[in-house]
Amino acid sequence: MTAEVRTDRPAHGGLRAWLLAETVTSPAQARAQKLYLGWRRFASNPLALIGLGIVVTLILLAIFAPLVATHDPFAQSLDRRLLPPSGAHWLGTDELGRDIWSRIAYGARITLMIVLLVALIAAPLGLLIGTVAGYLGGWVDVALMRLVDVFLSFPGLILALAFVAALGSGLENAIIAIALTAWPPIARLARAETLTVRRADYIAAVRLAGASDLRIIVRHIMPICIPSVIIRITLNMAGIILTAAGLGFLGLGAQPPSPEWGAMLSTGRAYMLGSWWLAAMPGIAILVVSLGFNLLGDALRDVLDPRAS
C-alpha cells in the first residue's frame, strides 16, 4: 500500500470505470467497489429507494420543522378546534384548535430523537455485554447470556411497559425503557462476532504484546463488530417506533402538549367518530415512517445477504 498505488487514480474512463474495473489495484478501490456494487443493487430496487426517500424525508422534516410548519404547533384557539383538513389547516385542527400538520412536522423531531437515542443507548450496551461475554467466555459468558435469554423471553412491548411503569411516564423514561429492551439481540450478535475473531492471529499478537483484556475488547474487537451492530439496529428501528407509539398511546410516553405521534393518536381516539383526522393523521405518519424503515432494512438485508433475496 504505497503512495504510488494510492494515487493510482483512473487515468481515463472516469470514476465509474474505476469503480467497475475488473482488476482491482488497491484495497481502497476494492472497498469502494464493494460499496458501489452494493449501492447499485440497492438502487435497482424501487422499494428500497422509496424506503430511503421516506427516511430522508423524515430527517429533513425534523430539521426544517420550523420552516415547513404552517402554524405554531402549540398555539391553541378555542374557536378553531376540530376543523377538518382545509387550505388553512392542511391536516385539520385538534381538540384545542392546534394545527395538526404543524404538530406532525414537529413530532418528526421527537420520533427521530427516540430512534437515535435508543440506538445510542442500546448499541453500546449490547456491544459491551456481547463482546465481554464472547471474549472472556467461561462463567461470565454463561451468566451474561442467561441474562440476555431472560430479557429475550419477554416480548419487547411488555417489558418496556413494565420498565416505564417503574421509571414513571415521560419521554426520557420511555426512551430508556425501550433501550433496555433493545440491547439483548445486539449483545447476542456482538457475542457471535466476537467468537469468530477472538482466536484470530492478530488478537493473539496484540495479547502477546501485553495489551489488557479491556484494551483488546475496546480497541480491537468492538470496531470489528460495529458495522453489523449498526445494521442490526437500523433493522430494529421500525419496531422501536412502534413500541414508542404504543407507550404514547397508553399515555406512558411523551407528555402533553408534546406533539408525539402516539400521544396525538391517543388523544384523537376520543374524537374518532366526529373528527377522524385527529387519530388518522398521526397514525398514517407512524405507518409511513415505520414502513420506510422496514423497506430500508429489507433492502439492506438483501444487499448484505444476497443469498436470502
Added chain:
Amino acid sequence: MRAGRTGLLAATAALAMAWGTAEAQTRTPRDALVMAWNIDAILTMDPAQIGEVVTDEIVNNTCDPMIFLSPDDESKMEPGLAERWEVSEDGKTYTFHLRRGLTHPSGNPVTAQDAAWSIHRVLHLGFGNAAQYTQWGLAKETAEQQVRALDDHTLQVTVPEPWPPSLFLYVFTGRQGFILDRKAIEPHIGTRADGTSDYGNGWLKTNTACIGPYRLTRWTASDTVILERNANYWRGEVPLRRVIIRHVAESAAQRLQLERGDIDIARDLNAEDLAAVDANPNLKLNAALRHQLWYIGANMEHPILGNDDVRMAMRYLVDYQGLERTVMRYSGKAWNSFAPQGAFGALPPERGLAFRLDLDKAREYLVKAGHANGFTVRLMHGTAFPSPDIAQHFQANAAKVGIRVEIEQMASGQLFSRMRDRNFELAFLGWSPGYPDADANASRHVFNPDNRAEARQGMFLSWRASFYREWFNDAVQRARLERDPEQRKLMYYEIQERFMREGPFMYNFQQVRQLAMRNEVREFKHHAFKVYYTTARK
C-alpha cells in the same frame, strides 16, 4: 337464573327478528337496562370502603339508607328505613324509629341492632367514609356508647355538639347510613393484619347484604356489573328486572353502541359525542348538575405559589366562558367557589363565577407579586377528561404571561399519593362533597385541623396544600354551629369570597352529569347526589 335465561333468550330472539326489519329499534331486552360506563375504578362493593362515583351509584341502588334524599330534589330529606326521628332539647341526641316488618333479601329482619352495627363498622374500619361520622364528633373508641340500639326498632345517636340537624342528618342519607344484614355477614367475618375484626370487609368486596331494590349478582372487574331486582322489595318491585353495566372505556365506542342500540345509556361521552347524541332524533340527553368541582390546587409551601397575588394571577388564566362554550359545553358549568351551585350557602351565580380570562390583570398581579418576569412550575393531572384539556389550556395561557408550566400526566393512584405526601406544585383534580351544604367543602378545603407535616391529615385538602389560616378555621367552625340559616348563609358568603382571594384552590368547573340515552328509556331520574335505577322503564 335458569328461568331468567330462557325469558331473556326468547326476548332477544324476538328482537333479533325485529332488528332485521327496523334498524333503529333497540336491540336490548325490554326488561333490562344496559349501560356503558368506564368502571375501572371499582375496587370493592363494601359501602364502608367505597370512595368513588361508580360504586357509590351502584350500592345506592342495592342498599337503602335510613333517610332518603328526594329523587326530585337533592336538598329534601324523606323518611327511608327510619320512618321518623326526633332531636333532643339540647340538640345532641337523635332518636330514629325504624320501620317495622322489613326484611333483608336473606329473610333476616331489619333491626336497630343491624343499624348500630353498620355504623360501628364504618368507624372501626376507618376508611375514608369514617370521616363522615368523625367530623361530627363520633369516634371509634366511643362508638358503642354514642350509637346504640334501644330496642329492635329504635336507634339512638349522641353527638358532642348541637350541630344544626339539617347538616348532621345528611350523614344518614349516604352509603355510610345503610343498614347491613349483620346476620348474613357474620359467618364471613375475618381478621385484618393487626388482628382486629374485618367486619366482613373481605366478603363484602364482592357481595351485597342489605335491604334495597336490587342486589349484585355479578361483578367482573373492568368488565361487567349485573344487578338483579329483589322480589318483595318493601316499596314494591321496581319495573326493570336487570341492570347490566358494561365496561367501555372510550367515549366514541360508547356512542357507537348507543347509536346502534347495543346499549340504552352511555355514561362517559365527551363534548363532541354528546353533541352528536343531542342531534340524533333517536337519542336524548338528560343532565343534572353535580356538586363535583374541578380545581387547580397550589402547594402553599412553594416559595412562589405561596404568594396570594401569584394565585390571583393564575385565576385570570382560564377562559372559563370560552371553555364552557366548547370543551365543557355539556360537561361543566364554570364556577370559582368551593361551595358548588345548588348547595346551601353557595354564592349567587354572578358572585360565584368571579373570574374570566384576562391576561393584563394576570400580569398586574404578577408585577405586584414581584414575579413580572414569570417563573417555571410543574402541574400534574390525571388522564381522564377534562384534565388534559384544561391543563393544556391553562398551560398555553400561562405561557403568554411568562409562566412556564410543565405538565406531568399520571395515573390517579399516583396523583393521589403525591398529593397526600404534599409532593406537588400545582395539581388539577376533582372533588365531590358528601352533602349539599357549603359546610361539606368548607370543612375539608378551608378548615385545617393541624398543618404540621407529621400530622398526616391527608383527608383534608387544606392540609395537602399546606393552607392554614386562623381566620378561616374560626369562621368555618362558627358557621357550622350557627343554627340560624340566614346567618349561616351570610357567613359562608364571606368565607367564600375571602377564599377566592387567599385560598390555594383555583376552582374552574362544576361537573354536569350527562346521561345519553335512547328515547325508549323513560323516567330515569338523577340529581346532584344520586342516580335512581328504580324508576326507569323502557
Added chain:
Amino acid sequence: MRRLAGEVFRQASAVGISLFGLLAITFFIGRMLPLDPVIAVIGDDAPQSTYDMVYRELGLDRPLWEQFAIYVGKVLQGDFGVALNTSNRVADDLLRVFPATVELATVSIIIGVGLGIPFGVIAAVHRGKMIDHIVRVVGLIGYSAPNFWLGLMGLVVFYAMLGWVGGPGRVSVFYIDMIEPRTGFLLIDSLLENEPDVFWSAVEHIILPASILGYSSTAYIARMTRSFMLEQLSQEYVITARVKGLSRARVVWRHAFPNIMVQLVTVIALAYAFLLEGAVLTETVFAWPGFGRYLTLGLLAGDMNVVLACTLIVGLTFIVLNLISDILYRLLDPRTR
C-alpha cells in the same frame, strides 16, 4: 429416544433458570413502581392510621429480599396473591381472562396461517414478478402499521359506518353471563350449550380484532414461507423434478412444501407467541376482556401481583412455545434425528 429425554431435561433446567430470572427482574421492577398500592386499596381520603395498617397488611414494611422470598415461595405453590383491582385471586383472574386471549390469538393464527402460507408460496414461485412485490409491500405494511391504530380505524369503518361487524367487547352486552364457561372459549361454549345467537354474536365480535392481529401474523408467516420456499426451489431435486416434466404446482406443493413444513412449525409457534404481545394494545382498543387488558389495567393501578403474574405467564408462554417448537423440530426433521 434417550437423547431426546436428555435434551428435554437440559431444556427444562434452562427454562427453570430463565423463569427465576424473570421473577427476579419483574419483582424488582415492580418494587420501584411509583404508584401507591395502599391508596389503591383504601381510597383517597382515608386517615393515616388506616394507611399504616394496610401498608403492613400488604407486607410492604418487610425488607425487599424477604418480600421476594415469600413471593417466590407462594408462586411455586401457584399462589399469585390477590389482585387489588378485582379483589380476586390473581390465579383465578388469569384463568378467567387467559381463555379470551387464547381464543383471539387462535383465530388470529388461523387467519395468519391460512393466508400467510399460500401468499408466501405464491410470492416465492413468482419471485421478482408483480405478485411478489405486492405480497411483499402488503406484508411490510402489516409489519409497519401500529395494530392499535388499525383497530381504531377498523372500528370506525366496519362497525360505525358499515355495521358489518360487532363493536368492542367479546359478545353483545345482553348475552354476557348467559353462557356458563366450560372451556372458557366462547365460540366453543356457545355451541356446546346450543345457543346459536350467542355464537354468531361472538363471531361478529371476534372477526375484526382477529383479522387485525392476523394481518401481522400473515405478514410474518408469508415472509418466512417465501424465504424457506426460495431455498427449496433452488435445490437440485426441484430442478430435476421440473426437468423430468412434472408440473410446477406438483413440484411446489408435493415436493418442496413438505420440506419446509418443519421450519414453518417454528415460525408459527413464534408468531403465536407474538400475538400475546400484540394483544396488549389490541385488547385495549377492543375492550377485549383478556389478559392484555388485565395486564395494562394492573400496571396502571400499580398492582404488583397482577404485573408479576402476567409477565411471568408471558415469559413462560414464550419459553414453552420455543421448547415445543424445538422438540417438534427434532422429532419431525429427519436430519436432526
